[in-house]
Amino acid sequence: MALNTHFSRALAKQRGMSYWGWLAIIAVFGFGLTVVSKMGPAYVDAHFVEEGLHSLAQNSGVREMSNTQIKRELDRFFTINNVRGEPTDSVKIIxxxxxxxxxxxxxxxxxxxxxxxxxxxxxxxxNTAKPELCCEPLVDLEQFRKRDDY
Structure with a gap:
């Protein structure tokens, strides 16, 4: 009889997660899914921006290309990879x-x-002088912001 009481107490303690526990897990999962769905496309575009710069770095004639040719090459890469909006409008060449x-x-x-x-x-x-360091900012462009020559 004492053994049966012990099992019933053990079963009572193992009822599982409560309604509020499940609700908290679903809320956290929903918040995470919302964050990923809103921010994910921006990071995918940033990845393709970096890939575009890498492909431009592979081209040995970038230094001789005109600004229009460089922008056209990047635009072609962005169009193929469906990058639109702010990244395509923010290309600056100095x-x-x-x-x-x-x-x-x-x-x-x-x-x-x-x-x-x-x-x-x-x-x-x-920076065409150091193409192996592609995509990490090496130059602080704040010094150029006062001038409109880029």
Whole structure:
């Protein structure tokens, strides 16, 4: 008889998760899914921006290309990979004495829910003097912002 009481107490303790526990898990999962669905496309585009700069870095004649040719080459890559909007409008080309800098620096504001927005900043650069360091920002472009020559 004592053994039977012990089993009934053990079974009473193993009822599983409560309604509130399941509700909390579903809410956390739903929030995570919302965040991924809202922010994911921006990071996919950023990945393709980086891939576009890598493909441009593979081209040995980038230094001799005109600004229009560089932008056309990037636009072709972006069109194939369905990159639209801010990344394509943010291409800046700065010519130096011994290198060309192709910069894609942009900021996206994505509404998450109601009055909460997520701000994502992306800064990718290709310096033809150091193509092996492609896509990491090597030059602070704030010094050029005062001049409108880029």
């Amino acid at each position: 010519r130096g004495a011994d290198s060309t800098l192709v910069s894609i620096n942009y900021e996206l504001r994505q509404p998450l829910f109601q009055n909460v927005d997520v701000v994502m900043k992306f800064n990718k650069q290709l």
